[in-house]
Amino acid sequence: MHTSPRVRSTRTPSIRARTRAALTGSAVALATAALVATSAVSAPPAAADGPGVGDPWVVTLGDSYISGEAGRWAGSSNDDYRRADALGAHAYHDNPSGTGETIAGCHRAASAEAYFGAGTQGLNLACSGAQTATSAGSTFKPGIDFFDGSAGQGQALALQEAAATRNVRMVVVSIGGNDFDFAGIVQQCVVNFLTSPTWWKNYCHDDDSVEQNFTAANVAAVRADVAESLGNVATAMRNAGYADSQWTLVVQTYPSPVPNGAGIRYSQSGYTRQFTGGCGLWNADANWANSTALPVINGALLGAAADVGLSNVRTLDMTHAFDGRRLCEEGVGLYEEVGLANWQSPGAVDRTEWVNQIRTVSTIGDSPYKVQESLHPNYWGQLAQRNCLRQVWNGGNPVSGSCTVGGLGAATLTATGEPRMTLGPLDQEVMSLGEK
Secondary structure (H helix, E strand, C coil): CCCEEEEEECCCCCEEEEEECCCCCCCCCCCHHHHHHHCCCCCCCCCCCECCECCEEEEEEECHHHHCCCCCECCCCCCCHHHCECCCCCCCCCCCCCCCCCCCCCCCCCCCCCCCCCCCEEEECCCCCCCCCEEECCCEECCCCCCEECCEECHHHHHHHHHCCCEEEEEEEECCCHHHCHHHHHHHHHHHHHCCCHHHCCCCCCCHHHHHHHCHHHHHHHHHHHHHHHHHHHHHHHHCCCCHHHCEEEEECCCCCCCCHHHECCCCCCCHHHHCCCCCCCHHHHHHHHHHHHHHHHHHHHHHHHHCCCCCEEEEECCCCCCCCCCCECCCCCHHHHCCCCCCCCCHHHHCCCECCCCCHHHHCCCCCCHHHCCCECHHHHHHHHHHHHHHHHHHCCCCEEEEECCCCCCCECCCCCECEEEECCCHHHHHHHHC
């Protein structure tokens, strides 16, 4: 880990510096037509477009769980990475020519949820590794603020400039996970799993380095930072000429990426759980991730949404969206484990995981996998989120809801090649987390 200067803006475009620890983020057969038609991020809007005028746009802001991180891979294979390579080497190339990344490492995949179509155009400003505030050190990570420097702009400022010449009708935000040191926690849990025996398990959830992220003081601080970021979104839209009634802010929670320990298909004994499955967590740490870490992170996000006091807020709850398809979960597997040739095989979406394996430098080898793709929604997961967001859009009248898999045990893909998801009423147990 390294530290670098970070910049926190106020809710107006003035900038004041502040130093904080910076985090680094940790030819498609079924859906090519949909991806090509909806992922033209650089398509110039009509000259007269702006607030309330022109085709509707949807903008996504935040971190790796909405940027498209790991969206290249449809499931996993340890035998041959090509079996899972849905988007190929250009998966994260979002510059106008499609030859590279606008910001290195943001991993804005073509499969990201921003591009759901349904009469809208999508703009993905999220960045893998981003926190609420911009990190302007050796690795630039734009936060949801008004930073403006030689390395780039904060996401709020980028939104403000984009919204001035586009009819932005919906802004979707998923942020806060990296403020809780998501990457560092995952790394610590895997290290503890690999360096302690089954008869003397060294859990990560009681390590000081992990516990300090979940103290009452830090939770309150992150909640305040997220609230400030959401306020920056509102300020950006007002500065671009929008009334609050002209657009909707959608706050998106994080999904559970791993099952509880009892639902992991590999034994705790030996190293198979990590070196084969890529899920090197002790059962107790997996349980803690679902019972404590995820609820605290989502609670801070939901609480911030309430604190910001906007009337145009909707919620997309993704907490249980991947249940039954999570990393190392019973019922799904690697391509070689479930007897399928590759991601284009019939039923692949239903029998493989929707969350990418946790990779280490030693397990990547000469493959194109990247460590920062670890434990993120993969191609199937990204398209599942896209299907959920299209339902939230609701033909231009955005609604709230909790999203879950539409049909476990059946290979259900929509006409656009997405997993068929169900948007139901908000899960009140999840929503109550924001009241704590």
